[in-house]
Amino acid sequence: MSYQDLTDPSPKRAFMLCNEAVARAVLECDAKVAAFYPGSPTSEILDTLYLLSADYPDLKMEVSANEKVALETVAGASMAGARSFTSMKSVGLNVASDTFYTLGYTGVNAGCVLLVADDPHAHSSQSEQDGRFFAPTGHVPMLEPSTPQEAYDMTRYAFDLSERYKILTMIRTTTRVNHQYASVEVGEVKRTPFQKRNWKDVKRPYFTLSDTARRLKGEALDKLGKIEEEFAASPFNRVIEGEGRIGVVANGVSYLHAMEAAEALGVKPHILKLGTTHPLPKKLIVDFVSKLDKVLVVEELMPYLEQHIKAIAKDADCGLEVLGKESGHFGYVGEYNVAVVSKALGTVYGVKSPVDYEAVQAKAAELKKVIPNRLPVFCAGCPHRATLWALQQALKGTDFILNNDIGCYSMLQLEPYSLTDMMLCMGAGQGISSGMQHVVNDRVVALIGDSTLFHAGLPALVNAVHNGHNYTLFILDNSVTAMTGQQPNPGSDFGPNKVTEIDIEAVVRGIGVKNVTKINAFDPKPNVETMKKAILGEGVNVVISVGPCALWNDRKRRAAKIPIIPNKVGKETCKTIYACVRDFYCPAIQLDMETRQTIIQPDICNGCMVCAKLCPVSAISSTGGAQK
């Protein structure tokens, strides 16, 4: 969707990304406070509202230090009487879950909506976590869209539901929903002026302990009972009438795969599409399954619906056979697609798909043996590539453990580096290092980015200093949260509002780290000695490697009309030593198969000059002219 379409307040039909449609709905619902920590596949919600906040200054929009703070910020705004919104990725809710679970007890005031996006297939996450289980255990209602239009409609409804029941409301999506574009019909943006309120006008208690906790839990469950009745009539649950006594129950993107699989197979099951998945509309489900002999439950990740439907059918005593993961029709790992659903549905009906998907895939696998893998790599001009080149040299000859963290630098675990011993979740690198340094003889090294340090790294650093641990922490400071699209973090000098830049070195020294060194990422050779010293030093050693994210910096340069000048390799001077390739692996550098010399692709190179610094015969120099 063009920015014009998004920001223009009039109703319209436009082609938009699901995440844009959600952002538009947030704006239309007159939400006044929105706070986020970026995380794929939700980051574009943040990005869109960030852009829109320039045109709609009555929206207080901020990028938070982590998801817990973001959820608390929007919950606080709601308690004080303003509608509010946050979104986060699956594992983001783990970070925010302490707040989430207690909010389920206290409830909220003005409409307060939380969107959580799971990532079946772990495209861009460390796990295939199923966030749906948060809703029943947190006593929070949950909606699951299939399409961008539905995500837009559900976001609007969620604000209304949340406000009527004074209950946090959760929208649960998956990657293939968030990253789906389609035509969406949107309404008018009518904003009210931002008004400060007085606490006495909205005041009610939001605390919970013992007696209060038990009373509030009961009240939350009562609200959910009423919401279940409302959900029974919700247009977000739909029955598509079919033929015979076989049915399908599906949610989210699985519903779309199931509709297409049924058409491809030429079968007509009755289909129940569930959009309200906590509390489940039990009566609707009983009515649906009571006319069936078999039902195939189509849902990714865990058998959440399947187990509930089994229980509901057993209570209703309707002799239903429930098929899904537990019957072996589907697996538990990875995401679904039309081929996966066709296979399961075809098995139920005893028919085969007109396209032999397995044969097509097998043939393709054979054909593509000639092409190399193209794994994600550090971008041309990335400061991490330079830092990690130096780190590889500094670690040579030392027994070490390398504990990594979540960020672009996570790619160090991939080929051709294959250099990570441990990587769990945001901020875990240091905590794990604390444990390991008690036990091993090896030097313990932890890596963390600037954004991840602010997000979840600081408590672990405090802990390590306080307890006198021995490890070396490399802080890779590229000024932004790069991996999710270069959003600002507390160390950035920009944001949707006026921001104060937090000085990482001052924070680290303030915590009490004695050995702190700041290095320029793009000066790799001198950095090797500095790093070695830090790695072999006693106590907690911190090296802060500074260099801006290449994508972010290139964008800034383009906006400021500063030319980006690529490098070139001298044909006379290149002696095929390959110092610019080994341990460096820049995607701009290729080989010329005739001369075996290296060549630089000018439209990829951003002129960071690090390869030139690595070349022992000075064969690489700037072209001196702008190429992009």
Next chain:
Amino acid sequence: MTQYNILLAGVGGQGLMLLSQVMGDACTKSGVKVVVGAQHGLAQRSGSISAHVRIGDAYSPLIPYGTADLIIAMEATEALRYIEFLKQGGTVIMNSRIMHPPLETAPIVKNRQELRMYVTLEQVKEQLSKVVGNVISIDAEKVAVEVGNPRTENVVLLGVASALIGFPVKIEPLKESVRRVVPERAVEANLKAFDLGRKAAEG
């Protein structure tokens, strides 16, 4: 069920997502149903990326294997990487450029005595010819340089596609969407890239 499925493949940074948005926007403005499943992944450049453009009556945001009418590949090896999506006798439009990833260069450098070779365009074409009805290969990088903006390779290929018989989106709505979706400073170069791509195909 009438459908036209296009699988876009390329390397991160080549403007593949923008291309999918131009196509989707053009369909929507022309009243044609469309759903696009984009693989945004992470922000880094230079990885393999794809987008599924499904025009007409489709539910899933992902093209089922063996049902794409067309693959548009912004880099030659990427056409082969997603070949399971193409239907029997489908068409491939691809950039003749090959961007050799560091993972291909690393073992060549490590075992320099063996004089290993990169995969070639001829090898890719040979593999494609075993299953593809029509392979159209064009040096989009060269055309983009001719246009004066090396970042227009994507729209050159869209111009080529627009000349295909049966391509479901008309030229004018496509150009109109280029104007709407592409950043203002690059609109003129992109329209020129579209025309040159189209001309090359009709050539």
